[in-house]
Amino acid sequence: xxxxxxxxxxxxxxxxxxxxxxxxxxxxxxxxxxxxxxxxxxxxxxxxxxxxxxxxxxxxxxxxxxxxxxxxxxxxxxxxxxxxxxxxxxxxxxxxxxxxxxxxxxxxxxxxxxxxxxxxxxxxxxxxxxxxxxxxxxxxxxxxxxxxxxxxxxxxxxxxxxxxxxxxxxxxxxxxxxxxxxxxxxxxxxxxxxxxxxxxxxxxxxxxxxxxxxxxxxxxxxxxxxxxxxxxxxxxxxxxxxxxxxxxxxxxxxxxxxxxxxxxxxxxxxxxxxxxxxxxxxxxxxxxxxxxxxxxxxxxxxxxxxxxxxxxxxxxxxxxxxxxxxxxxxxxxxxxxxxxxxxxxxxxxxxxxxxxxxxxxxxxxxxxxxxxxxxxxxxxxxxxxxxxxxxxxxxxxxxxxxxx
Ligand SMILES: Cc1cc2nc3c(=O)[nH]c(=O)nc-3n(C[C@H](O)[C@H](O)[C@H](O)COP(=O)(O)OP(=O)(O)OC[C@H]3O[C@@H](n4cnc5c(N)ncnc54)[C@H](O)[C@@H]3O)c2cc1C
Numbered sequence: 001x002x003x004x005x006x007x008x009x010x011x012x013x014x015x016x017x018x019x020x021x022x023x024x025x026x027x028x029x030x031x032x033x034x035x036x037x038x039x040x041x042x043x044x045x046x047x048x049x050x051x052x053x054x055x056x057x058x059x060x061x062x063x064x065x066x067x068x069x070x071x072x073x074x075x076x077x078x079x080x081x082x083x084x085x086x087x088x089x090x091x092x093x094x095x096x097x098x099x100x101x102x103x104x105x106x107x108x109x110x111x112x113x114x115x116x117x118x119x120x121x122x123x124x125x126x127x128x129x130x131x132x133x134x135x136x137x138x139x140x141x142x143x144x145x146x147x148x149x150x151x152x153x154x155x156x157x158x159x160x161x162x163x164x165x166x167x168x169x170x171x172x173x174x175x176x177x178x179x180x181x182x183x184x185x186x187x188x189x190x191x192x193x194x195x196x197x198x199x200x201x202x203x204x205x206x207x208x209x210x211x212x213x214x215x216x217x218x219x220x221x222x223x224x225x226x227x228x229x230x231x232x233x234x235x236x237x238x239x240x241x242x243x244x245x246x247x248x249x250x251x252x253x254x255x256x257x258x259x260x261x262x263x264x265x266x267x268x269x270x271x272x273x274x275x276x277x278x279x280x281x282x283x284x285x286x287x288x289x290x291x292x293x294x295x296x297x298x299x300x301x302x303x304x305x306x307x308x309x310x311x312x313x314x315x316x317x318x319x320x321x322x323x324x325x326x327x328x329x330x331x332x333x334x335x336x337x338x339x340x341x342x343x344x345x346x347x348x349x350x351x352x353x354x355x356x357x358x359x360x361x362x363x364x365x366x367x368x369x370x371x372x373x374x375x376x377x378x379x380x381x382x383x384x385x386x387x388x389x390x391x392x393x394x395x396x397x398x399x400x401x402x403x404x
């Protein structure tokens with residue numbers, strides 16, 4: 001049988017990378033994922049394996065020791081990894097976004113300092129926009145940086161920091177009203193934000209003077225990977241750790257990072273949906289009711305048909321969004337659509353696979369139980385469905401402006 005979600009037109013190198021990752025996922029991730037997830041255990045051995053494969057440097061340019069691969073190659077690897085365990089793709093994702101931010105917006109000194117170590121996985125990235133009082137409304141950020149001599153002093157509380165404990169370099173978005181009067185800053189909040197590159201020790205507690213990572217947030221799913229708060233209380237950051245060297249650009253830098261992150265979340269949705277389909281189609285041929293396999297009941301076959309169609313459609317949109325970015329074109333519309341569709345379809349495919357499992361889907365012994373708790377995260381991360389629809393809607397009105 002031809003597998004679902006094939007990608008045509010890949011180079012030999014892309015095919016080799018993706019099939020190596022797929023083998024790794026089948027051998028090293030799938031057999032242990034559910035057990036580690038139930039224990040909420042960090043998958044150190046898997047992370048070490050990914051380091052060896054060079055995945056932390058996949059999109060980092062070769063001149064900095066990375067593999068210099070495209071967004072498409074990256075997204076296809078993420079799809080494979082999420083098929084094995086979504087949390088592992090989360091470990092790579094924030095690292096990838098910070099490396100992308102440095103590549104696109106960093107000063108030469110910042111690139112030279114961080115990218116080679118990031119390519120090896122020695123420096124590990126996380127990014128922090130959300131606060132207890134906001135997520136979607138990034139412009140409402142209240143954490144603040146104030147300049148004192150050659151340094152900035154940062155204060156405020158951040159929320160939902162994926163890899164908050166394990167990372168050693170956090171891109172933190174804060175308000176810095178420098179050069180703006182309070183009324184100007186209020187009128188253009190996007191222009192008074194700055195991204196700081198905050199180096200820290202891994203772990204919990206006070207990881208640098210003025211910076212505390214309190215502990216892991218207990219989550220419904222997406223376990224194994226640490227998600228934390230981040231508290232800045234008089235945190236001093238030198239001026240040369242302002243991303244790109246100039247204040248006031250942080251909002252636009254972060255939005256650029258989140259845009260490639262959306263392709264990545266779409267890829268995660270594709271991977272989880274593929275796994276759910278695999279589990280559903282297998283179980284449907286094992287379970288018998290009323291004298292035949294449940295797969296032979298038309299209602300179940302229809303479910304499988306719908307699931308497979310969704311897997312194909314989501315994959316095609318995700319690949320299209322990645323290719324558009326790789327060609328140098330603006331891809332916010334395609335990335336928003338791919339993220340929206342892939343995350344919604346993922347949730348639906350997982351639910352259908354769960355229903356096919358009958359009562360056993362409710363048992364922790366079956367992998368689908370884990371997927372059922374993981375899929376909802378994709379509806380939220382990197383912008384909720386409502387935010388994607390706002391982006392899509394605005395872009396459509398730009399493209400289809402009524403000229404009457
Ligand atoms: C496991 C996990 C990991 C995360 N990791 C990170 C991370 O690494 N870094 C980081 O910065 N953040 C991270 N986040 C935060 C995430 O980006 C936010 O949760 C998300 O953006 C939504 O923000 P919110 O939770 O504040 O919801 P809100 O913004 O409060 O939204 C609540 C509801 O209102 C809807 N809504 C909001 N505004 C509108 C509007 N204008 N029109 C219509 N509906 C609207 C939303 O769609 C949602 O349904 C993570 C979150 C989770 C759960």
